[in-house]
Amino acid sequence: MTDTPEAAVDASETTELEMTAAETYAASLTERLGATGYSEEFDTVRVFVERDAWVETIVAASEELPFFSWLSAIDWSKTTEVGEGVDEPETLEERFEVICRLSSVENADGAIFVATVPKDDASIGSLTPHFGGAEWHEREAHEMFDIAFEGNKNLVPLYLPDDFIGHPLLKSYPLIAREVKPWPGDVDVEPMPDVASDSQDAEGSDT
Amino acid sequence: MNFWLLLVIEVVVMLLLVLTSSLVVIYAELKAGSHMQSRIGPYYAGGRWGWAQPLADGLKFLQKEDLSPTGADKTVYGFAPYVVLMSTLAIFVVIPLGPDLVAVDLDVGVYFVLAISSLSVLGILMAGWSSANKYSLMGGLRAAAQLIAYELPLVLAVVAVVVQAGTMSLNGIVEAQNDVWFSLGSFDVALPFVLRGQVLGFAIFMIAAVAELSRIPFDMPIAESELTMGYLTEYSGIRFTMFFLGEYASMVGLSAIAATLFLGGYGFPGVTGTWANILGPGILIGKIAVLVFLIIWIRWTWPRLREDQLQSMAWTWLIPLALLNIALIAGFKVVF
Amino acid sequence: MTSREMMHRSESAVSIELQTPDMTLNIGPQHPSTHGVLRLVAKVDGERIREVEPVIGYMHRGYEKLAEVRTYAQITALVNRIDWVSGFASEVPFILGVEKLMGVEAPERAQWIRLILSELARISSHLVFISSYPLELGATTPLMHSLREREYILELIEEVTGGRFHPNFNRVGGVKSAYGGGSTTKKQSMDLPAGFFKRTSEAMDRMDKICDDIDTLVTGNELIKMRTVGVGIIPPDKALEFGLSGPNLRASGVAYDLRKSDSYLTYDQVEFDVVSRPGGDCYDRYLVRLHEVRESVKIIRQAIDMIPSGPLQAKVPRVLKAPKGHVYSRAENPKGEFGYYIVSEGGKMPYRLKIRSTSFSNLTILPWILKGQLIPDLVAIMGSLDFVLGDVDR
Numbered sequence: 025m026t027d028t029p030e031a032a033v034d035a036s037e038t039t040e041l042e043m044t045a046a047e048t049y050a051a052s053l054t055e056r057l058g059a060t061g062y063s064e065e066f067d068t069v070r071v072f073v074e075r076d077a078w079v080e081t082i083v084a085a086s087e088e089l090p091f092f093s094w095l096s097a098i099d100w101s102k103t104t105e106v107g108e109g110v111d112e113p114e115t116l117e118e119r120f121e122v123i124c125r126l127s128s129v130e131n132a133d134g135a136i137f138v139a140t141v142p143k144d145d146a147s148i149g150s151l152t153p154h155f156g157g158a159e160w161h162e163r164e165a166h167e168m169f170d171i172a173f174e175g176n177k178n179l180v181p182l183y184l185p186d187d188f189i190g191h192p193l194l195k196s197y198p199l200i201a202r203e204v205k206p207w208p209g210d211v212d213v214e215p216m217p218d219v220a221s222d223s224q225d226a227e228g229s230d231t
Numbered sequence: 232m233n234f235w236l237l238l239v240i241e242v243v244v245m246l247l248l249v250l251t252s253s254l255v256v257i258y259a260e261l262k263a264g265s266h267m268q269s270r271i272g273p274y275y276a277g278g279r280w281g282w283a284q285p286l287a288d289g290l291k292f293l294q295k296e297d298l299s300p301t302g303a304d305k306t307v308y309g310f311a312p313y314v315v316l317m318s319t320l321a322i323f324v325v326i327p328l329g330p331d332l333v334a335v336d337l338d339v340g341v342y343f344v345l346a347i348s349s350l351s352v353l354g355i356l357m358a359g360w361s362s363a364n365k366y367s368l369m370g371g372l373r374a375a376a377q378l379i380a381y382e383l384p385l386v387l388a389v390v391a392v393v394v395q396a397g398t399m400s401l402n403g404i405v406e407a408q409n410d411v412w413f414s415l416g417s418f419d420v421a422l423p424f425v426l427r428g429q430v431l432g433f434a435i436f437m438i439a440a441v442a443e444l445s446r447i448p449f450d451m452p453i454a455e456s457e458l459t460m461g462y463l464t465e466y467s468g469i470r471f472t473m474f475f476l477g478e479y480a481s482m483v484g485l486s487a488i489a490a491t492l493f494l495g496g497y498g499f500p501g502v503t504g505t506w507a508n509i510l511g512p513g514i515l516i517g518k519i520a521v522l523v524f525l526i527i528w529i530r531w532t533w534p535r536l537r538e539d540q541l542q543s544m545a546w547t548w549l550i551p552l553a554l555l556n557i558a559l560i561a562g563f564k565v566v567f
Numbered sequence: 568m569t570s571r572e573m574m575h576r577s578e579s580a581v582s583i584e585l586q587t588p589d590m591t592l593n594i595g596p597q598h599p600s601t602h603g604v605l606r607l608v609a610k611v612d613g614e615r616i617r618e619v620e621p622v623i624g625y626m627h628r629g630y631e632k633l634a635e636v637r638t639y640a641q642i643t644a645l646v647n648r649i650d651w652v653s654g655f656a657s658e659v660p661f662i663l664g665v666e667k668l669m670g671v672e673a674p675e676r677a678q679w680i681r682l683i684l685s686e687l688a689r690i691s692s693h694l695v696f697i698s699s700y701p702l703e704l705g706a707t708t709p710l711m712h713s714l715r716e717r718e719y720i721l722e723l724i725e726e727v728t729g730g731r732f733h734p735n736f737n738r739v740g741g742v743k744s745a746y747g748g749g750s751t752t753k754k755q756s757m758d759l760p761a762g763f764f765k766r767t768s769e770a771m772d773r774m775d776k777i778c779d780d781i782d783t784l785v786t787g788n789e790l791i792k793m794r795t796v797g798v799g800i801i802p803p804d805k806a807l808e809f810g811l812s813g814p815n816l817r818a819s820g821v822a823y824d825l826r827k828s829d830s831y832l833t834y835d836q837v838e839f840d841v842v843s844r845p846g847g848d849c850y851d852r853y854l855v856r857l858h859e860v861r862e863s864v865k866i867i868r869q870a871i872d873m874i875p876s877g878p879l880q881a882k883v884p885r886v887l888k889a890p891k892g893h894v895y896s897r898a899e900n901p902k903g904e905f906g907y908y909i910v911s912e913g914g915k916m917p918y919r920l921k922i923r924s925t926s927f928s929n930l931t932i933l934p935w936i937l938k939g940q941l942i943p944d945l946v947a948i949m950g951s952l953d954f955v956l957g958d959v960d961r
Contacts, residue, residue, distance in 0.1 A: 066667045066894040091823070092810040094923040098910060107635035108914035111891055123908070123921070125895065129807065129821050132829035136895060136908070157809035157931040168631075183624035183960065192632055202636055268711035365592050369614070369942075447705050448790055456600040456703045457946050534790050535705025537943045538614065 053135055057081050069135040070123075078139045079149040082124060086154070089126035089134060095151065095161035097122045097141075097169045101195035106202050109195075120171055122148050124158075141171060150175035168193035249323050252516075253479035257285040260479075260527050267531045289472060297468035302363030311361060312466070312473035314354030319477050321347045322484035327402045329497050329511030340401035341389055344488055345382075348443065351481060352378040355445075355452060358474075359462035370461025373538055374452035377442055380545035381449075385439035387553035388432045391560040392424055392492045401488075405496035409503075423495030428563060431556045433493040435549055437525070440485040442541065444478065447530040451538050482523060490518035589617055592942075596625050600703050600946045603956030607933075609945070616945060619937045621930065626960040634920035639665045639739060639887050642920070646907075647733045649924055650958035652695050653688035653901045655724065655734045657924075657958075661907045662737040663831060664896025668889045668911055669739065671881055675833070677741040679874040680759065682832045683767070684724060684736065685898075686863040686870070690774060691720040692901035693856045693863075696953045700853055701785050703950035704794050709785050716777040719770045726760050739887055741880030758879065764871045771864045778861055786857065795850035799936055799948035802847060809935070810928035813903025814855040815952055819847035825899035837869045849951035856953070888915055900925055902953060926958035 050069040054062040059081060061072040073081045086092070098121040102113040110116050120141040127134030141148050150173035151158035162173040163182040170191045173179060181188065190197055258273075261284060265272025273281025299308050325340040327333040337343050352374055359371015393399055396407035408423045425433045442449040453461040463474055490496060495518075497511030536544070595606035604625035610617040630649065634642050646661045647654035659681055666672060673681070694717040698710040721731045728734035728743070736743050785791055801811065806819040816823055822843040826834040842858040844851035889911040897906035906923035929952050937945055 063893075065892045068893050068895045070893060090804075090807045091812070092808055093904065093906065094810065094921070094928065096908070096921045098919045108912065108916050108918065110918065111912045125906075125908075125923070128828075129816075129823035130828065134895075136893075155808050155810075156805070156935055157811075157928060160927065160931045181624075183627040185624075192629060197632075199632060199636060264707075268708050269715060270711060365590060450705065451943070454705070454943070456705065456950075457943050459599060531708050532784075533706060534701055534788065534794060535943075536790060537794060537941065539941070540793055 049133060050135065053085070057085055059137075071135050071137050073137050073139045075139045075141055075148055078122070078137075079151060079154070082126065082137055082151060083154050085126055085135070085137065089128050091127045091129050091134075092151075092155045092157050093125040093127055093134070095122070095124040095158055095165065097165045097171055097193075099169055099193065099195045104195040105198040107195075118143055120146055120169060122165070122171060124151070146170060147172035147174055149173070152176045167191065170194070245320070245323055249320055249480050249483070250476065252483045252519075253476050254285040254289075256479045256483055256523055257288075257475075258282065259523065260530075261285070263524065263527050264531045267528075292472040292475075293469055295468040295471075297470060298465070300363045300465050303465065304361040304363070307357050307361035308465075309470070311354045311358035312470045312477065314357060315351045315477040316354075316473045316480070318347050318350035318354065319481040319484055321350075322481070322488065325401055326484075326487045326491060326515075327405055327496060327511075328515055329508040330402070330406075331508055332497075332511060333402060336400060336402050339399045341393055341399045341404070341492075344401070345386055345389060348481070348485065348488075349378060349382055351477065352443075354477075355462050358466070359452075362462065362465040364465050366458040366460070366464050367462045370452045370454070370458050370464070373454075373458075374445060374462065376538065377445070377449065377452065377541065380542050381439045381442040381549075384435050384545060384549035384553045385443065387550065387557060388436040388439065389492060391429065391432045391553070391557045394557065394561050394564060395424055395427070395429065401491050401496070405491055405498055408495040409498040421498070421500060423493060423498070425493040428560060429493055429556075431552060432560070433489070435553050435556065436489055436493065437522070438549065439545075440489060441526060441529065442545075444482055444485060444526070446478075446482070446526060448533045448536050449541055450535055451541065454535060482526060483519060486519045486522035486526070487515065489522055490515060494518045494522075594945075596622075600949065601956075602699070602954065605930075605954075605956055605959070607937075607945075609937075609942075611942065614941045614943075616937055616940050616942065619934055619945075621933050623930070623956075623959050626956050628961065630961045631920055631922060634917055634922075636916060638915045639889065639917070642917070643737055644733075644735045646922070647735055648957065649922065649961055650692075650900065650902065650905070650926065650955050651732050652955050653692040654730070654732050655684045655728070655736065656688040656692070656898070656900045657905055658734070658737045659685055659832070660896045660898035660900075660905050662739060663898065664894050664907045664909050665739050665887075665889065667896060668892060668894045668909060669883070669887065670890075671740040671883055673741045674878045674881055675875050676877040677879045677881075678832050679870055680727070680742050680879070681737065682834065682837075683867055683870045683874070684727065684734070685832070686867050687720050687724055687767075689863045689901040690860050691717050691724070692953075693860045694720070694777075696856050697781055697785070697853075697860070700950045700953075701791065703946050704791060706785070706788075706791070709781060712780060712784070713777055716773055719773055723763070723767055723770055726766075727763065738880060738883075740883040741878070743879075764874075767867060768871055771867055774860060774864045778857060778864075781857060786854070792850060794943075794947055795853060795951070796846075796848060798849045798944050799940070799951060800847045801932065801936060805932070805935065806847070809932040811903070811932060812928065813900065813925060814842075814859060815852055815903065815929055817841065817843040818851040818855045820845040825897060825904060829897070831898055833870075833873075834866075836873060837866050839863075839866050849947050852951040852953070886915065889913065889917070897923070902926055902955070902958065903929060922961055924958045924961050926952075926954035926956075927961070930954055930959055 046067045046069055047064040050062040050064040054071050059071045059073050063070045100116060100119050100121065102116055102118055120143060122139045122141055123136050125134060125136045139148060148171065150162055152162065152175060159176060159178060160182055162176050163179055165171050166173060166179045167181045167184050168191055262272045273284035275281055276287045277283025299305060322344055324335050325337050325343055355374040356371045359367045392404060396404040398404060398407065409421050412420050412422055412427065445452045453463060463471065466474060497507060497515045499514045589610040589612050592609045592611045593606065594609055595601040596604040606622040607619050608622060609619045630645055633645060643658055643662060647658045650657045694713045698713040701709040724734060725731045728736035801819050803819045803821050806816050806821065820843060822841045824841040827841050839862045842855050842862060844855055891911055891913040893910050895906060895908045897904050903925035905925050908921035909917050910919040912918040936948055940948065
């Protein structure tokens with residue numbers, strides 16, 4: 025799923041067969057930056073970048089998308105301690121995705137840049153020399169996922185206490201509160217759209 | 232024997248007067264501030280209008296534990312609030328409430344007042360230094376810097392008054408203002424100095440007095456949003472009460488000096504002789520009340536200046552203006 | 568003691584006497600001007616700050632992890648606790664993202680109600696700023712006046728949603744249709760409370776008046792200008808680099824407002840101006856917020872006239888299962904761009920929810936902007952950035 029945008033195809037099936045505006049934008053942005061691929065779903069443009077080209081690509085992209093919005097990561101894991109896992113764990117390639125969003129300040133353009141980072145060598149270049157705002161985001165990603173950002177000199181924990189052990193946003197990290205008291209669990213999911221069905225009933229009785 | 236009795240009476244009367252007046256000013260601040268902020272303010276204590284609120288606050292403070300930080304210099308720390316309060320109380324000794332109603336009529340009353348009122352900053356510096364707290368230290372240092380900057384315009388403004396009155400006795404200054412300035416036919420005109428060319432001096436004196444009181448807009452030594460409570464940070468219980476009383480008492484004290492120097496003190500046109508002794512205190516208190524209200528009003532309206540802005544205001548504006556004021560007054564005095 | 572040691576000692580003694588070493592001043596986590604539990608470790612030389620290291624996380628609640636074990640409906644209850652000063656506004660981008668993911672669109676009336684409540688939240692948030700900012704500079708009175716007016720806004724929010732701070736009013740596909748809690752089939756309780764629009768427009772008149780009052784009390788005040796004009800200037804390129812958004816960015820001359828540039832809800836149907844100022848200093852940040860209150864009042868007045876009648880809730884399946892996909896949804900919160908990046912793997916809960924909280928990004932500039940400032944300016948600058956610690960720590 026790295027550079028073949030399966031999901032993008034799915035999304036475009038639901039709309040028209042020709043490319044949407046967002047998809048056109050995604051394609052041209054990818055081409056301009058020389059990135060490896062893109063996906064576009066729900067108007068969310070994702071541009072896939074090689075790990076080695078991470079810093080250069082984002083710096084180049086910031087020419088047209090100057091607003092540094094945020095940086096984070098996703099832990100793609102076959103097993104999860106809490107919550108729902110991935111759809112098809114067998115075919116999943118275990119990895120981190122480091123994601124960074126830049127956007128324009130004149131129009132709705134913006135893209136999420138995605139670099140895949142293997143779990144056994146979780147490191148990527150740091151954006152701090154180019155974006156001052158990246159420091160805290162990288163520190164957060166470092167403590168939450170144990171991803172090293174080479175070039176960030178201040179990778180000390182941001183949120184967590186200094187003596188905290190573990191990386192909470194990893195899928196392998198258990199949520200202690202859930203272990204102790206399994207709520208809401210699978211069984212006790214709040215029947216959410218009660219009100220909605222009520223209103224449907226009300227409408228039904230009217231017609 | 233007679234001397235000692237008189238001394239005791241004087242001290243007791245003075246203390247009662249000062250402490251009551253500061254309680255009244257505290258109450259006035261609570262109420263006036265509340266109404267300026269569209270609040271009601273104290274309402275229940277005392278049964279009506281919350282008049283007993285300052286007393287209740289005082290009692291509450293007295294019950295609080297008297298804490299002192301581990302690293303504090305205990306002697307200095309404990310002594311500091313009393314230095315502040317003492318210097319304030321001493322001001323009242325020379326303030327004339329009437330022609331004969333003055334505890335001590337010093338020939339150098341003005342000099343005494345200026346010297347003794349600056350002592351309170353020493354107490355503040357002691358408090359800031361001995362608290363073993365960085366915020367307190369910075370507050371104390373700010374207070375000291377403020378003193379240096381503001382003592383000069385204050386003194387220079389007073390110098391102009393001394394020049395105009397030709398005496399350093401506070402009583403003499405009041406009488407100089409009650410003397411006939413000029414006569415329009417049979418109508419003798421006696422005006423306080425503020426109406427005799429001392430507007431600038433009065434303004435400089437009031438600005439400097441507010442700065443010396445460390446009240447908004449010059450409350451940098453306390454500066455709650457910057458230094459938590461500045462030199463007061465570590466104080467609690469009775470020692471805090473002392474500082475608190477001291478602040479309000481010196482507000483009254485400095486207002487009394489301003490009223491005496493610039494507004495004619497106990498004097499009022501047409502009030503002479505024995506009547507001056509009877510009505511004098513009331514007249515002076517009225518003038519003090521106006522000035523105190525002004526200070527309270529400023530406090531609830533304006534934000535705080537920055538320390539360097541205060542310094543540059545003092546050195547580049549107030550001191551030259553005060554010098555100009557002296558020159559003008561002196562020239563005026565020589566010519567007429 | 569060897570002679571080397573002695574030399575070393577004497578040298579250090581001399582250096583202490585000659586050049587005063589920097590003092591480390593711990594500002595916070597309990598400090599009147601840090602709005603909660605922010606801690607700044609500042610190296611100061613007298614009053615001048617050499618270096619400052621913000622320490623956050625005292626209030627970290629791990630919402631991103633908690634969201635992974637909650638259904639989409641349950642997450643709405645979490646997200647309005649991120650920025651509690653404008654709780655409703657932080658619900659909106661999340662619910663819009665989920666709706667986009669599920670292919671549901673809320674009925675038009677629900678969109679308008681969301682818009683009105685978002686703008687009320689904006690006014691309420693800005694009034695908190697307008698009240699607390701002069702307080703940080705030492706002026707206590709604007710606080711009372713604007714908090715009093717904010718109470719009218721909170722009452723409006725409360726009568727619609729049932730909560731003053733945490734409305735939890737959005738549902739996937741609409742808004743909660745019955746007010747006052749509980750489900751009932753009575754038709755009249757399915758809509759906004761009676762007389763809501765009348766009370767809203769009365770409150771809007773009050774807002775106009777308080778803006779004028781604040782103008783006379785604060786805006787024109789010479790001392791406020793002395794403390795804020797030219798203090799803490801953020802140039803636009805730095806603002807973008809540090810990801811500042813909202814009024815902080817607009818005060819630096821970048822007219823970036825998602826309500827205009829990436830319109831959502833029904834913002835494209837109302838007329839309003841994007842307030843921006845060129846200076847980038849504390850005074851401009853204050854002015855932008857004050858003017859935004861006026862713009863919000865304009866928006867709400869139009870919305871009251873334009874809101875159509877109709878249902879409040881679209882038809883949605885009983886159990887919400889999102890399709891697989893990634894969606895980034897953002898909205899212009901009172902404090903700036905607020906976004907949610909939802910990664911769905913096709914279940915009832917998100918696989919990953921990245922919360923782009925505004926104050927967090929707005930605060931990343933602190934170490935840069937505070938370097939070399941005076942301590943009184945630290946308070947002025949920090950206050951002008953208008954952050955909420957819940958929004959920083961998530």
